[in-house]
Amino acid sequence: MFYFGVDYYPEHWPEERWPEDARLMAEAGFNVVRLAEFAWSRMEPKQGQYDFDWLDRAIDILTSHDIRVVLGTPTASPPPWLMARHPDSFRVREDGQRVTFGNRREYCPNNLVYREYTHRIVTRMAEHYADHPAVIGWQIDNEFGDRCYCPVCARAFQDWLRRRYGSLDELNEKWGTIFWSHVYTDWDQIPLPLETGGSPNPGLALDFFRFSSDSYVAYQQMQVDILREKCPEHFVTHNFHGFHYEGLNYFDLARDLDFVAWDNYQRTGWLLQAQVDPSYAALAHDAMRGLKRQNFWVMEQQAGQGGWEMVSVAPRPGELRLWAYQAIAHGADAVLFFRWRTARFGTEQYWHGLLDHDGHAGRRYQEIKRMGAEIKTIGERLVGSSVKPSVAMILSYDSRFAFQIQANNPGFSYPNHFHQVYRALHRRHVLVDVVAPTADLSSYQLVVAPALHVLPDAVAGNLKRFVAAGGVLVVTPRSGVKDEANAVVNQRLPGLLAELCGVEVEEYDSLGADMYNEVEFTLPELASHSPVAAKVWCDVLQPHGTTAIARYTQDYYAGKPAITLNRFGQGQVVYVGTVGDARLYEALVGWLLNLAGVQEILAVPRGVEVTERWQGDRLLFVLNHAEREQEVTLDGRYVDLLDGSAVLEGRAAVAPRDVLILLDEENAND
Ligand code: GLA
Ligand code: ZN
Secondary structure: OOEEEEEOOHHHOOHHHHHHHHHHHHHOOOOEEEEOOOOHHHHOOEOOEOOOHHHHHHHHHHHOOOOEEEEEOOOOOOOHHHHHHOHHHEOEOOOOOEOOOOOOOOEOOOOHHHHHHHHHHHHHHHHHHOOOOOEEEEEOOOOOOOOOOOHHHHHHHHHHHHHHHOOHHHHHHHHOOOHHHOOOOOHHHOOOOOHHHOOOOHHHHHHHHHHHHHHHHHHHHHHHHHHHHHOOOOEEEOEEOOOOOOOOOHHHHHOOOOOOEEEEOOOEOOEOOOOOOHHHHHHHHHHHHHHHOOOEEEEEEEOOOOOOOOOOOOOOOOHHHHHHHHHHHOOEEEEEEEOOEOOOOOOOOOOOOOEOOOOOOOHHHHHHHHHHHHHHHHHHHHOOOEOOOOEEEEOOHHHHHHHHHOOOOOOOOHHHHHHHHHHHHHHOOOOEEEEOOOOOOOOOOEEEEOOOOEOOHHHHHHHHHHHHOOOEEEEOOOOOOEOOOOOEOOOOOOHHHHHHHOEEEEEEEEOOOOOOEEEEEOOHHHHHHOOEEEEEEEEEEEEOOOEEEEEEOOOOOOOOEEEEEEEEOOEEEEEEOEEOOHHHHHHHHHHHHHHHOOOOOOOOOOOEEEEEEEEOEEEEEEEEOOOOOEEEEOOOOEEEOOOOOOEEOOEEEEOOOOEEEEEEOOOOOO
C-alpha cells in the first residue's frame, strides 16, 4: 500500500471535533496518520500514571475510516514534572549554559535518569500498542540533534576516547597535544570543546562531534531495542532533518532503522523567497534515500505556510502537490503532510496545516485532496519501484564535521559546495545517489567526491578501485588534507589521492571576498565556456603525467593548471582545484556526463525536473516547477497515468506547477 497521510494532534482539539477530522482525512484519501510524538504529558500526566485512553479513542475514530497509525515516541519533549525533578537532565550548550524549560529537545542523551524515564514511557507505549490492529510502526523521538556539553557527557566522552585510543600515549600522539602543552596524563583532564576553552585542538573537536553523534545513535538504539522486542510486527523509523542538518552522522543513525523518514519544508518563516530552487529538496531526497540506499518516507511534508515568529511566503497554488510528487519522484514510498490543522497556540501557531486555525478546509486541503484521489489510482504502481542512478556523490560526515571546526575560508561551506555541484547535475536531468564514502561504487559511471577533507585509507582504496575498474571520478579542493584524527597529512596534497589524481598541489591560495581569479579551459570541448570565475580557494597544481584542462589567468599563478584530467587503470579522474560558481560546474558537468557515458533522462526546458522509477515498468516523472506552462518532447510512447490512460508521444504540455507521471510503453509489463 502506498501510504498517504498527515501528522495529527488530536490532543490539541476538543474530542467532539475528532470525528469530523477523520471524515475529512478519509475524504482527502489519507490512509495513515502520525500521532503522539509530543504527547508525553498527556500519556504520563504524573510520574508513573499512564493514560492511553484518549489516544485509544482517537485511534478508534481513525480506524473507523480505515486510517492506519504511526506512533511517535514522545521523548523529544519531556513533561515539566520530569525536568523540574531532574534538572541535571537538561542539556548544556556549547557556551556552557544549561538550557532551561520552555522549548523542546532540551534533554541530554547520555543522562542516565532521562534514559530511565525514556525506557519506561517507550516500554509502556510499546506494550499498550503492540497488538493494536491500526498501528503499523513507530517514529522514534523527533529530529534528533543538538550537542550536549554537560558533565555527564564530559565523562562519557572520556570513556569513548579510552575505547577509541586505548592509551593516552596514542591519543596524545594522534591529536598532537604537544602543541601548546596539552599533553594529557589522565583521561579526566580531557575537556569538552566548550566555547570558553577557545578554538580547540581539531582532533579533540572532531572526536567530540563523532561522540555526540554516537550518543544519539545509542539513545535511539535503546528505543529501537524496546520496540523490536515488544512490537516485532511494526516498523521503526525516525524523522531526519534532510541534507542541511549538520550535527549527526546520518549514515550511523539510519543503520538500525527499517527505513529513513524525513521532514521536507521548502518555504519557511526563516527564508522568505519568491522562487524556490527545486534542487534543494531534490538533493535532500537523494541524500535521505542514500542513507540506506533504499526508498524512504516523508514524515512531514509542507502543508502550508511555515513559521514560528515569522510567517513564510504562502505556497503558491500547485506547489504543495508538486513538492509532494517531487518526493515520490525521488523515491518516497509514503508522504504525510505536516500538519493537519493549524495550531491556535504554542510556538508553532504560524506553522500552517492543511486546515486553517478555525478548521476551515480551503485551498490547501482541496489541492491535496485532488492528489489523494490520484494516489488511489497510481499508488500500487509506485510501491516497490525504485530510483536507479548511474551518478553518485559522496557525503562524508567526518569531512563535514571537520569543516565545522575549521571552515578554511569564510566563503566556504561544505554543504553549499556539495549543493553547487549537485545543482549542476540536477539541471542536466541525471539521477544522483548520495552515498557514504565506503559505499560500493561499482554500479556508477560517474562519482563526485566534493571536498573529501578527512580521508581514511579505506576510502582512498574504495575510490581507487572504482576508477581502476573504469569509473570517472571528480575530486574538488581540500580533499585528502586530513587524517582520521583531523591532523594534516604528512604528504604532498591531495595526500592519499595524489597518485590517483596524478597531481600535486604545489601551493594554495585562500581568497578574500573581494578577490577574484579566473579559469580558462584549455581543452577544446570546454573552451567555449571560458573564462569562468575562480573563488574562495585556488589550488596551484603540478601535474604528474596528467593533462591540464584549465589554467588560472590572474595573479602570480597565472598560467598554472587549475583543473586536471588523469587516466588511472580503466578510468579517469578530474581534479578541480578551485571553487567556482554555477557556470564552472555546469560547464564541467556537461562534459563529464559525456566522458562517463551518462545519458540525461530527457532534454527538457529549465524549470522542468525529470526523474524515473523502475520496477520492470519504467515510470517517468515530469515536474514543471515554473509558473508558466512548458512543453517537453517525449522520446517514445507513454501512458499518462494521472490523466486516465491517454497516450502521449512527441510534444506534451505541462501546466504551471503540474506534474506528468508517465508509463513508458516500451518498458511496461502490461
Ligand atoms: C519539524 C518538526 C515538527 C515541526 C516542524 C515545523 O520538522 O519535526 O515537529 O516543528 O518542524 O517547525
Ligand atoms: Zn550531556
